[in-house]
Each structure stands twice: as C-alpha cells, then as structure tokens.
Amino acid sequence: xxxxxxxxxxxxxAAVRDIIKEFLTSQGFGVIEAGNVDTAIAAISAHASFxxxxxxxxxxxxxxxxxxxxxxxxxxxxPVIAISGGxxxxxxxxxxxxxxxxxxxxxxxxxxxxxxxxDAVTAALHA
Amino acid sequence: xxxxxxxxxxxxxxxxxxxxxxxxxxxFLGLTRAPVTRAVAKLESxxxxxxxxxxxxxxxxxxxLTASGKTALEYDPVIxxxxxxxxxxVDMQREFINSVRSIALETGGxxxxxxxxxxxx
Numbered sequence: 378x379x380x381x382x383x384x385x386x387x388x389x390x391a392a393v394r395d396i397i398k399e400f401l402t403s404q405g406f407g408v409i410e411a412g413n414v415d416t417a418i419a420a421i422s423a424h425a426s427f428x429x430x431x432x433x434x435x436x437x438x439x440x441x442x443x444x445x446x447x448x449x450x451x452x453x454x455x456p457v458i459a460i461s462g463g464x465x466x467x468x469x470x471x472x473x474x475x476x477x478x479x480x481x482x483x484x485x486x487x488x489x490x491x492x493x494x495x496d497a498v499t500a501a502l503h504a
Numbered sequence: 505x506x507x508x509x510x511x512x513x514x515x516x517x518x519x520x521x522x523x524x525x526x527x528x529x530x531x532f533l534g535l536t537r538a539p540v541t542r543a544v545a546k547l548e549s550x551x552x553x554x555x556x557x558x559x560x561x562x563x564x565x566x567x568x569l570t571a572s573g574k575t576a577l578e579y580d581p582v583i584x585x586x587x588x589x590x591x592x593x594v595d596m597q598r599e600f601i602n603s604v605r606s607i608a609l610e611t612g613g614x615x616x617x618x619x620x621x622x623x624x625x
Contacts, residue, residue, distance in 0.1 A: 440609065442605060463531070463532075463534075467534075467608070467609060468532070468533060468534025469531070469532045469533075469534070470511060470515075470532060470533050470534065471534075471608040471609070471611075472608075473532075474604070474608055475604065475605050475608045475609060478601050478604050478605070479601065479605070483518075484518070486519065486523055486528070486531075486532055489520070489523070490520065490522055492520075493520045493522070493523075496520070
C-alpha cells in the first residue's frame with residue numbers, strides 16, 4: 378500500500394482552509410495546513426517531502442512569494458497551485474502573472490468548484 | 505489583437521468553463537463588464553471565441569475559445585518574451601522576476617490602470 382501524497386495547504390481564512398483540507402483528505406491526500414507564512418515555512422522545514430502545495434497568494438500579512446521561494450530552495454521541484462480571490466488593490470491577472478513567474482503551475486480564482494481543484498491537483502501531480 | 509483581447513483568450517485557455525462568464529472574467533481583470541463585453545464581441549466577430557447560453561440560466565453565457573482562438577494563442581507575444589528571458593543568465597532572470605513581482609504587486613496590476621479599458625473602446 379502506497380502512502381498518500383502529501384499536500385501543503387496554506388490559506389489564511391480558517392473556514393476556507395477547513396473546507397479545502399476536508400475535501401483533499403476525503404480524496405485520499407495527506408494535508409499539512411498553515412495559516413500564515415511563518416507556519417508554512419516551518420512546515421516546509423519540518424516536512425521536507427511535500428508532493429504538492431496549494432497556496433492562497435494573498436495572505437493576511439504577506440503574499441505566497443516567501444513560501445514559494447522556500448519550496449524552490451528545497452532543491453526538488455514541488456508543484457504549486459496558487460489560489461486567490463483578489464482584493465481591492467490588485468487585480469487577479471497581476472496575481473496570476475506573479476504566481477506564474479514565481480513557479481506556480483496552476484492558478485485558481487476563488488471561488489472555485491471542488492472539481493476544478495481536484496483536476497488541478499491531479500494534473501500537477503502528473504505533470 | 506489588443507492587450508485586453510489577449511488577456512481574455514489567455515484567461516479562457518486556463519480557466520474552467522464554470523468561470524468563463526463575462527462577470528467573472530471582468531473581476532479577474534479588474535475591469536467593469538462593459539469593456540470585457542465589447543472585447544468578447546470583437547473576438548467573437550473574428551471567430552476566436554464563441555458564446556453559449558447556460559442551460560440553468562439563459563441570461564448568462566459561457567465563453568469558449570474556438571479552434572482559431574487556440575491557434576491564435578500560439579502567437580501570444582508573451583511566449584516570445586518568456587523565451588527571451590530564459591536566455592538570460594540565471595542571476596539576471598532572478599532580477600527580472602523580482603522586478604516583475606515588485607511592479608505587479610506595488611502598482612496593483614491594472615486595477616489602477618485604465619489603459620486596457622481605453623484600448624478596448
């Protein structure tokens with residue numbers, strides 16, 4: 378029996394994080410969650426073997442960039458799915474562009490369907 | 505093709521169909537619906553996109569890329585720009601990435617820029 382794929386989930390909205398975690402867990406993934414940059418980077422240091430990361434690009438006190446850079450510095454390429462609902466000061470096209478250039482393989486605009494998330498996860502794991 | 509039209513067909517190539525309505529595209533681009541509606545109409549007149557009424561709400565339409573639209577994306581100027589950046593030494597690529605990050609995040613993309621909207625008129 379193979380161990381479940383491990384996903385780092387970074388989302389500062391606890392309610393949204395719970396929904397995504399519950400869904401991914403129900404799909405057979407192992408989910409390590411974080412609500413901010415520091416917790417995420419600590420998780421990356423503690424669990425060096427993530428298969429995938431799902432990261433909310435706009436966090437309460439920062440962006441996903443330090444987390445994506447921390448993942449990139451691990452040496453092995455860990456696919457990142459960036460998610461965002463945007464905000465009043467930056468449009469999502471710009472967020473997507475920065476996500477792309479920072480190494481994200483997919484960008485999902487919130488709110489998104491669970492099917493869209495599982496399609497993105499499946500594609501990223503098999504890329 | 506105008507910048508807004510490129511933005512729309514790039515969006516359609518990447519996003520799921522349930523997010524391919526004018527309202528959602530406009531939100532993504534930080535624009536009102538009107539310029540996006542006009543740009544979609546121009547793309548449709550060039551057979552690059554098509555619109556279909558939604559089964560559960562005939563007032564809304566889902567926009568799809570046509571085969572011609574998918575072909576047009578092969579000529580997206582961004583592809584050439586990315587290829588050029590990738591020829592740079594690694595440290596210059598890193599500088600470029602950091603510059604794009606700063607410009608995009610500090611200026612807010614096009615939320616504070618009406619140029620795309622003006623171009624679409």
